[in-house]
Amino acid sequence: MKIGVQRILVADGHPLVRQGVRSLLEAYPQMQVVAEATTGREALEGARSVNPDILIIDIALPDLNGIGLVKTIKAELPDTHVVVFTICKCEELIVAAMRAGASGYVVKADSGSDLLSTLQSLSAA
Secondary structure (H helix, E strand, O other), rough: OOOEEEEEEEOOOHHHHHHHHHHHHHHHOOOEEEEEEEOOOHHHHHHHHHHHEEEOOOOOOOOHHHHHHHHHHHHHOOOOOEEEOOOOOOOOHHHHHHHHOOEEEEEOOOHHHHHHHHHOOOOOO
């Protein structure tokens, strides 16, 4: 069974992080970054507009609480997988994100292969 192209929105307040994630994913033809956002509101509007398969969000985006954003995305776009991509490896934050509906949690200090593994597992789901 061939898995189709996964359309991905990357939301992070830091341009270098967004560019790095985009560069990492460009090496994989089954993953396509279709939009980027710098704030929580942009992420929500972008997700509503492009209806991505996967949304990668920094939990600390400006102007919207990350956990609240996960809940809103899952309520409005239940088929969109949300991966929290953050610097914080706090257990309570991981639990809160997963309870809110996140499909995965990747720490920015992890390797790119950890992010890729998470995204590939969601693509196969």
